Amino acid sequence: MDVLNKVPVREQEPAVRATNFEEVCLGYNEEEAVAEAGRCLNCKNAQCMKGCPVSINIPAFIQEVKNRNFEKAYEIISESSALPAVCGRVCPQESQCEGKCIRGIKGEAVSIGKLERFVADWARENGIRPKKAEKMNGHKVAVIGSGPAGLTCAGDLARLGYDVTIFEALHEAGGVLIYGIPEFRLPKQKVVAKEVENVKALGVKIETNVVIGKSTTIDELMKEEGFEAVFIGSGAGLPRFMGIPGEQANGVFSANEFLTRNNLMKAFREEYDTPIMKGKKVAVVGGGNVAMDAARTALRLGAEVHIVYRRSEEELPARVEEVHHAKEEGIIFDLLTNPTEILVDDNGWVKGMTCIRMELGEPDASGRRSPVEIKGSEFDMELDTVIMSLGTSPNPLISSTTEGLEINRRKCIVADEENGATSKAAVFAGGDAVTGAATVILAMGAGKAAAKGIHEYLSEK
């Protein structure tokens, strides 16, 4: 066995997967997982754990995999993480746990993410469920939002014996896991729905179709429905547009709309009623994970797809693995390119986009080289669809309807990093609602910290 390199993971062929919505990465089987687990050095002072925002006991679970005690491995992971099948798939491990792995100094890091995924998938296939609290403590807590932060916070509190209800505005729980991340990276029925069921199995109630700030407010939940503490995990779902001419034309979508239609509403499947525009030539503006997801979705719907990004490849904020997959599938990268206008035909439809070439200037105060326009380098692209993926910010609905909740100038809720406490007593917050758009695992870490904060607050009360 080659100890320096990871046991390779099986994937669908690029040419095949570019035409379907099935999961790209097929994951390890038992033999592969045991072999990969054998590469772990079982460090005493494990660096990998320091890279994990929820501090999973990584060496311990990997040793159990090595010894084929998969159920025990799942128990160890479950102590720290409510969504291992999700995190094993979507965490940027290269900059977290695997980024710190000692094996990575000379050779490749241990494939921690793929092992976590294997354990979670094995547990699901074998009907293993996380264990419910032995007795309830009689305290009621409300969780706003059923994304990764809310699910984690709710799961942790339920394990401590709290009576937890999650309120979700959409018709299905999961937040970005359901509407944002596509099927080919994170299967909805097989993985997300099952993880949500696991949280329910802990005793958590989920009420969908409740928009806090409209259907009811946080103050009412506490005054009228008897909730003693509230966790806000409402995310950052408000899309940004560029503000360039032509942006209201037919065929210009926010990535949120495009992905919601496809992922949540399943527009790619014939039997579902929600329509989606299947463009012939699509430009996705932006370079983050959401841009990659939108681009690879448009490709699977049959389009030629361009990523238009104003900086160079090195600055692409998307995960390396996603960029690599996108390229393999045939996405075209137009780097150092920035749109200046969307060209519209007489009927109001997109017919193209004027772009300008960029170059990277001198590093600014923050050390980042900002892109500068190259004068006179404008050119037109012919297109029928443009998807704007420029990032999102928190929806002001909750902050504007909750008295005494402090927000900063980016409309993010101000909350303590250690325990999630906000400026309002008994109200805690975490995830993208506090940080602005970030990652699934950071949101989970924040949900965890807030669960601890809520437990301390209600124990002292």
Add this chain to the structure above:
Amino acid sequence: MYPIVRKEKLADKIFLMDVKAPRVAKTCEPGQFIIVKIDEEGERIPLTICDYNRKAGTITIVFQTVGASTERMQYLEEGDSFQDFVGPLGCPSELVDTDIEELKKKKIVFIAGGVGTAPVYPQVKWLHEHGVDCDVIMGSKTKDLLILVDEMEKVATNLYVTTDDGSYGFHGMGTNQLQQLIDEGKTYDQCIAIGPMIMMKFVCLLTKELGIPTIVSMNPIMVDGTGMCGACRLTVGGEVKFACVDGPEFDGHLVDFDQAMKRQQIYKTEEGRAMLKLQEGDTHHGGCGHCGGDK
């Protein structure tokens, strides 16, 4: 699940339903809307709240069958349920927040077009209950499509009914009726128009000329209805607004109607295709030009 407790056919292709949704009924106000989804495969359809009963926990919706989803909705009966029903969404009508004494000083006229009569009704009713007078012009293409005439009669100070073909009431459009009232010497300080976009556009062209401030309720394509996607974006006074959170009511003289009407067409062929599939089922073998059938 959200059970349908009452269903009534108001006119050809126009249906009324009372749906049990206690959370929505508890907090909704006139001018707001809900989003309904029939079942797992269904799409999310925005509908303005037509009436509500806080005690019974019900919301009244009125819809016209215009596409595949509303076509499917008409077959639901009392006792059936919607899988999802969410709201109230959007901002309440400005009237609700205005001082009652101020409102009493104002001469208000509503212009309702077609199924737009349904969302006008709760506002007129609300004014009536608060002792505020208002005139209502309601119109439709033809007599058979008129809805809620009796109900509106009870709450409007003066009701003017119009039909495009003259089969009932005033022969002509709402705008013609308004012009006639003005010519007869009536004056108004506020107009509220709700109906098809083209009708709201023409009302606004007229009221701008007449100098009557006008509020319209916009009905663009929506998906989530909570501000997370921007499908419903409009240009109002040169600024981009999301109808689902900033509206649905706007100053009609500032709305870019031509753009809004173009945006409504985005899925026309998709809608047409879904409709054909529904009507013809397995017997649909092409010919619509989009389905990839063999013709």
